[in-house]
Amino acid sequence: MSSLKDKKNKLREEYRRRRDAFHRQLDMATRGLAFRRPPTPLVKLIEQSDVIALYSAIGSEAPTARLAEYLAEMGKITAFPEVVKNSPLEFRKVSNIDLLEAGFRNIAEPNANCPAITPDLIIAPMIAFDRSMNRLGQGGGYYDRTFEKYPEAIRIGLAWSVQETDAVPVQPHDIPLHMIVTESEIIQKVDMNL
Template identity: 80%
Template structure:
C-alpha cells in the first residue's frame, strides 16, 4: 500500500468482514436488545439535546431502530440524513419512521416533505474506530463534510466492539468523534467525562 487512501480501503474491507462475521453470530434476541437504550453517559448528552440525528442502519451496522423508538418516547426531535451529492448531508425531521424511503444506495432516508433541522447531537455509523476517537467511514467523506457544517453538534459513533482498531489512518479532513458507544463499552474524550 503506497498511500493513506489505499490503507483506508484495506481497513474498510477487513473491518466490514469482521463486523459481518460478528453480526452473523448474534442471535435475534441479542440483536434486538443491543443499543435499545442509551447508556448513562450518552443518555445525559441526549437529555441535554433537542434535535438528535440518527442513521438508518443497514446490514451489519450497529442497529438504530430501538434507539429511534427511545428518542421518540422521550420527546426528542428525531432527524435522519438525506444524501445531497457531494454536499454535506441534510438532516430532516422525521415524526414517523414511515416517512423514510429508499434513497442513496437504497438506504432509508426522509422524503422531501420532511423539514430540514439543525442537529444538536449526531449519531453516526462507522466501519472502524480507535481509542483516540478516530472514525473510519464508508469513504465518501459525507459525514466529515457534515460534521464540519455542524461544528457545535456532538459526534457520537455507534459500533460493535469488533470494529476497534489500533489506529485509524487520518487525513486533514477527518474529524474526531466525542464518544463511541459499543454493545460492551463507552469510550469518550477526556473533556467529556466531567
Template identity: 70%
Template sequence: MNNLSDNKKKLREEYRRRRDAFYSQLDTATKGLAFRRPPSPLAKLIEQSDVVALYSAMGSEAPTARLAEYCTEIGKTLAFPAVIGDSPLEFRQVDNIELLETGYQNISEPAADCPVVTPDLIITPMIAFDRSMGRLGQGKGHYDRSFAVHPNATRIGLAWSVQEAENIPMQSHDVTLDMIVTESEIIQRVGMTS
C-alpha cells in the same frame, strides 16, 4: 491511489468482514437487545439535546431503531440524513421512522418534503474506530463534511466492539468523535463531560 487511501481501503475491507462475521453470529434476541436503551452517558447527552440525528442502519451496522424509539418517547426531535450529492448531509425531521424512503445507495432517508433541522447531537455509523476517537466511514466524506458545518453538534459513533482498530489513519478533513458507544463499552474523548 496514495498509500493512505490504500491503507483506508484495506481497513474498510477488513473491518466490514469482521463486523459482518460478528453480526452473523448473534442470535435474534441479542440483535434485538443490542443498543436497546442508551447507556447513562449517552442518555444524558440525548436529554440535553433538542434535535438528535440518527442513521438508518443497514446490514450489520449497529442498530438505531430502539434509540429512535427512546428519543421519540422522551420528546426529542428526531432527524435522519439525506445525501445531496457531494454536499454535507441534510438532516431532516422525521416523526415516524416508518416513513423513511429508499434513497442514496438504497439507504432509508426522509422524504424531500420533511423539514430540514440543525442537530445538536449526531449519531453516526462507522466501519472502524480507534481509541483516539478516529472514525473510518464509507469513504465518501458525507459525515466529515456534515460535522464541519455543524461544529457545535456532539458527535457520537455507534459500532460493535469488533470494529475497534489499533489506529485509524486520519487526513486533514477527517473529524474525530466525542464518544463511541459499543455493545460493551463507552469511550469518551479526554476532557468530555456528559
C-alpha cells in the same frame, strides 16, 4: 509503500468482514436488545439536546431503530440524513419512521415532506474506530463534511466492539468523535466531563 487511500480501503474491507461475521453469530434476541437503551453518559447528552440525528442502519451496522423508539419516548426531535452528492448531509425531522424511503444507495432517507433541521447531537455509523476517537466511514466524506458544517453538534459513533482497530489512518479533513458507544463499552474524550 501504499498510499493512505489504499490503507483505508484495506482497513474497510477487513473491518466490514469482521463486523459481518460478528453480526451473523448474534442470535435474534441479542440483536434485538443491542443498543435498545443508551448508556448513562449518552443519556445525559441526549437530555441536553433537542434534535438528535440518527442514521438508517443497513446490513451489519449497529442498529438504530430501537434508539429511535427510545428518543420518541423521551419526546426528542429525531432527524435522519438525506444524502446530497459531494455535500454535507441534510438532516430532516422525522416524526415517524414510516416517512423514510429508499434513497442514496437504497438507504432509507426522509421523504421530501420532512422539514430540514439542525442537529444538536449526531449519531454516526462507522466501519472502524480507534481509541483516539477517529472513525473510518464508507469513504465518501459525507460525515466529515457534515461535522464541519455543524461544529457545535456533539459527535457520537455507534459500532460493534469488533470494529475497534489500533489506529485509523487520518487525513487533515477527518474530524474525530466526542464519544463512541459499542454494545459493551463507552469510549469518550476525557474533557467531556460527564
